[in-house]
Amino acid sequence: MIPKKLYKRSGSALSGLGVYCLLTLAMAFTSCRNEESVEINGASKQVTITMSVPGATAAAGPVTYAMPADEAKVNTVDVLCFQTDPAGTADVDRGTFLYRATVGHTAGDNTFKVILAELAVNQTLVVLANCRTQVETLLGTISAGATKASVISSLLLEQSTAFDASTMTGIPMWGEITNQAVTSGYNPIGGLSVNLTRMLARVNITNGEVLFDLTEAYLYNPRQKGSIIPDNWTGTDVTNPTIVAGAQMAQKTRFGPFTTSATNTIDNKIYTFEADNIAKAGTDPLDATCLVVVGYYNGSLAKSYYRVDLKNYTTNAFYDVKRNYSYNVTITKIDLEGPDTPDKAFEGTATIKATVQAWNDGNGSVTAGNNHLKVSTNVLSFPSSVGNDIIDVFTDHPDGWVIDKIEGPSREAIDWLTATPNNGAFNVTQPLTIDVLEAGPVNRSALIYIQAGNVTLVITVSQKRKVMLTFTKNIDAAGSFIDLSGLYDANTMLLFPNPTDNSGYDWDGWYDLSTGLKVVGHYRRPLIIIPEDEIQNYEARWVLIP
Structure with missing residues (x-):
């Protein structure tokens, strides 16, 4: 039975809230049913919240191309409520802690009920999944009035060994619903919804070199801790990794080996915390997070080892390791046998050619059977002036992808937006340029339908009015x-x-x-x-x- 109280630590949580009264709540949530009735007495509101989880399978529709099913599962849910800072309602690190809300949730469900206090200030609801232990530890150290920035820096997950995908039952996730005026008239129609973002990144490896048989890989220079909540957020993505003090391990630390999950592929086995890879590589490449892949070259009976950096091999620009991203490495060319140990490969000159695709798994990606269609983002927003933006499109469908249609939200024709090119080949990351004309006095939006085989992905484009x-x-x-x-x-x-x-x-x-x-x-x-x-x-x- 969930405790019949709103505040976990009622003495300290209310100490800074002299203008608020303690709410008397009686709840009938159980651990196995979300639908049971809730009896509430006092100044509070019961709300149902639906979570959108990258990787969760939607009924009768395409599924997100992301992590395995167990890693999209929500086992626990906690909600921390903050006073919204009116000067920065969308700033993820602004606000002050109010209380921990009481939640009714069944493990595995993507909906839950929550009791919110009616207060005179607007509230930001921070939803935390799969991190109950860390939340309990945090609440033992903070009280009402704590800044949200201090909560972000304190709510951490620490692990100095490799994540074992075979035993993982849920990756910590975060999302929030901002600026809620929970007063006597508060009644959100249809409940609330929140998008969750995983705190870990994933690395997948595919071998495309016919002279090389991939057997395993190592992850070098991983981090040993990460922040569950990011300290920056655009609404769909982080701009930079959230840097945690003491996260960097000794140079040349390695996790693994991670063995192939199928012939010449290592999928859904390598997970890691965020890392400021661009800065580290700029100072010393030996501090960068990277891979060493292992296998047999050109029929040799001795294993060869090769370093693969997480970078754009065309421009030589490194990628930061960011939460909820999938870094998809494809080995394209090997000309020589490599060193005979992983450390020698890590420290030596790379003799391998590869491509690395960095994809935000919280953005657009769909799958059907063995074919996938992905875009670097599925939401674009423009100011009222003439402008353009570029997104990346990728599919492994042999027929490539094509723009099926562009239309307004009511299926009307539009003439203010163009997308070029109209199609792209398979297994190639193709830039797609979206151009918009100057807007008039009305906000407007459009939908771009991209198709690859029987998979369709929709990009939503909006433009503000003048x-x-x-x-x-x-x-x-x-x-x-x-x-x-x-x-x-x-x-x-x-x-x-x-x-x-x-x-x-x-x-x-x-x-x-x-x-x-x-x-x-x-x-x-x-x-x-x-x-x-x-x-x-x-x-x-x-x-x-x-």
Whole structure:
């Protein structure tokens, strides 16, 4: 039976919340049923949350091409609630700890019920899966008012040995629902949803060199700890790995060997924490996280060892090792027998050619049978101006991939977006350029359907509208008025010119005509930042300088 309380440590958790009252809750969750009734007394709300887990199989539809089923399983769920920082509602490291919510969840389910306190401040709900032990340890060290940044730096998973995929039953995952106003009227229709992101990266290896028989591999310079919650987040991805103090192990530390799971492949066996590989490789390549692959070259009876870096072999640019990413290594060419030990290969000059694809498994990827279709991201967002962006498309279907159609959300034709090229070959990572025209005064979106065999993947593209601002001249104003009315990009800065005559006057400021209030006042060349997604009417006013 789940404890009948909202706060795990009610004394300390409430110590900084003098304006809040303790809530009396009675719950009837059980460990085997999520559907049982919940009796609640007090200022609280029960909400159902659905988790989207990369790798989880969807009924009657394509499945995500990611980790094995057991590693997409959610065994435990914890919810930590933070006061949202209004100055940065989307900043993952901002906010202060409020309480640990009571959760009703059945192991293996992707939905759960949670009891949320009705509070006078907006809340960010941090959902943590498969890390109950770490959460319990954390809650023994923090109290209400702790900064979210300090929680991120404290909620860690440590392991100084290789992860064993054959015994793994769940990778720690994180997701959050921001800026929830949980008040008496709070009633999210259909419940809430959250996307979970794994804290580990995965490395897969495929051999495409006919003169080489791959048998095993080692992972060099892994990290021994990682942060369960990232300290940066774009909404779909991390920009950089989250660096944890003391995570780096001694140079030349290696995990393995990891043996082939099928002929010439090592799939779903190598998992590792995030690593700042770009910085480490730039200082000393021997500090970079890398692989040493092992096998028999050209019929030899002696094993050869070859170093493979996690980098773009065309540009020689290293990849950071980032959470929820799959680094898919393909050995393409070997010309010589390699060294006879893994350490010699690690320290020596690489004599192997390979390709490395870095894919965010939380982004677009689908599979059907043995064929896969992947894109580097399946969501693009543009400002209102003319622009373009590039995504990578990959498929191993022998017929390659093709853009089936581009249409609006209601299946309407669109003329403001193009995608080139229209198709790509198999086993090649093909850049796809998305171009958009300048937007008008309405937000808009489009769907790009990419097809490979009987697999279809949809890319969602959105573009913000321009903002209409109207400027009017005050009847008592002096000086020449320049009308700057028109459509503008949001979040840009508009600079109004000084008067060209009657120098006894100067600007008093901008006034919002809907409220009559001064928005901003600057003597000499006043400016204004155009608000995000708003239509407002501003008036420029002058005053006589004494």
